[in-house]
Amino acid sequence: MLMFSGSSVRPREAFIAVTYACNARCQMCNIWKNPSKSLLPVAEYLKLPSSLRTINITGGEPFLRKDLVEVVKAIDSVVPRARFVFSTNGMLTDTIVSEMEEIRRFHPNLGAGVSIDGIDGTHDSIRGVPGIFDRAVSTVEKLREKGFEDLRIAMTLIEGNYSEVGRVLDLSRRLGVEFTMTLAHDSDVYFKKSDNVSSKLLDGVRAELPVIVDRQLRSRAVKDWFRACHTAGIMDAEHRSKFTRRCEAGRLYFFMSPEGDVYPCNVLDFKIGNLASVRRWDDLFTPEVRERTDRIVAACKKDCWMICNARSLMIAHPLRTGAWVTRNKIRAHLK
Numbered sequence: 579m580l581m582f583s584g585s586s587v588r589p590r591e592a593f594i595a596v597t598y599a600c601n602a603r604c605q606m607c608n609i610w611k612n613p614s615k616s617l618l619p620v621a622e623y624l625k626l627p628s629s630l631r632t633i634n635i636t637g638g639e640p641f642l643r644k645d646l647v648e649v650v651k652a653i654d655s656v657v658p659r660a661r662f663v664f665s666t667n668g669m670l671t672d673t674i675v676s677e678m679e680e681i682r683r684f685h686p687n688l689g690a691g692v693s694i695d696g697i698d699g700t701h702d703s704i705r706g707v708p709g710i711f712d713r714a715v716s717t718v719e720k721l722r723e724k725g726f727e728d729l730r731i732a733m734t735l736i737e738g739n740y741s742e743v744g745r746v747l748d749l750s751r752r753l754g755v756e757f758t759m760t761l762a763h764d765s766d767v768y769f770k771k772s773d774n775v776s777s778k779l780l781d782g783v784r785a786e787l788p789v790i791v792d793r794q795l796r797s798r799a800v801k802d803w804f805r806a807c808h809t810a811g812i813m814d815a816e817h818r819s820k821f822t823r824r825c826e827a828g829r830l831y832f833f834m835s836p837e838g839d840v841y842p843c844n845v846l847d848f849k850i851g852n853l854a855s856v857r858r859w860d861d862l863f864t865p866e867v868r869e870r871t872d873r874i875v876a877a878c879k880k881d882c883w884m885i886c887n888a889r890s891l892m893i894a895h896p897l898r899t900g901a902w903v904t905r906n907k908i909r910a911h912l913k
């Protein structure tokens with residue numbers, strides 16, 4: 579689990595935004611209004627820690643970065659066996675498919691999450707681009723045709739789409755890919771939004787998600803049972819609180835901006851340091867920075883439940899997670 583010696587931190591998971599440029603105009607995100615001030619040079623990515631096992635490459639729209647393949651090559655040379663997952667809005671179908679194929683030649687362990695937040699016009703309106711639904715679906719289909727298997731539709735729940743969650747899940751089944759969802763989060767660091775979460779949204783997900791939890795629990799895919807545990811936490815604060823008493827941000831995982839600024843996560847506005855300003859990863863964590871990071875994360879009251887921290891928290895609490903899945907799987911099947 580946690581490998582921690584002296585001032586060094588050996589995280590397992592990283593969320594790396596390689597650009598804040600974006601070709602979508604999403605309602606729940608202002609990243610596109612705040613493009614990156616500069617981009618971390620490719621060679622700096624060689625300083626990432628070799629302990630990483632899962633790397634989410636995100637943006638903005640990551641496939642807008644012209645030297646994306648070079649960036650991924652640099653990361654691959656540090657962590658050749660890590661799983662890379664690209665988060666994309668799916669607009670640039672041809673570029674996405676051709677660059678994923680190019681990357682697969684030197685790093686076969688890769689997948690993609692394509693954002694789809696509703697069916698047809700719902701998705702177009704949330705993402706602010708006419709036709710983006712068709713393009714996103716086409717991207718998923720073409721990646722499937724090219725033999726990519728680690729694919730998912732990633733849905734962000736906001737006021738305007740929670741009632742379509744079942745239909746988007748159906749779409750993922752039809753396309754033969756996995757389905758994940760997350761509640762839109764407020765974040766000054768990342769989304770630059772502070773009004774995503776409303777009582778209407780929370781009431782809506784509490785009404786819609788119990789059916790989805792049961793569908794995930796009845797799925798044949800083991801991953802879906804654990805996703806059900808995550809889904810339950812989106813609508814149920816008490817369930818969530820059993821896992822979130824100790825947040826592992828800044829230890830098990832971290833977020834890095836396109837400029838190389840390292841944060842515990844993409845919500846908490848506390849900059850640990852900049853990768854370009856140190857000679858190697860461990861130098862970011864002087865004993866003072868380590869102590870300060872742990873103290874600030876421990877005091878964080880944001881009660882967030884993103885797929886990134888939820889996954890790490892479920893791994894950190896295997897017995898609790900296993901017991902929840904067993905109990906609720908039986909309940910869902912008996913229903």
Ligand code: SF4
Binds near residue numbers: 602603607
């Ligand atoms: S949510 Fe993603 S696709 Fe939408 S504007 Fe923000 S970075 Fe772009």
Ligand code: SF4
Binds near residue numbers: 845846
């Ligand atoms: S609880 Fe705070 S530190 Fe932990 S992931 Fe959420 S926002 Fe980040």
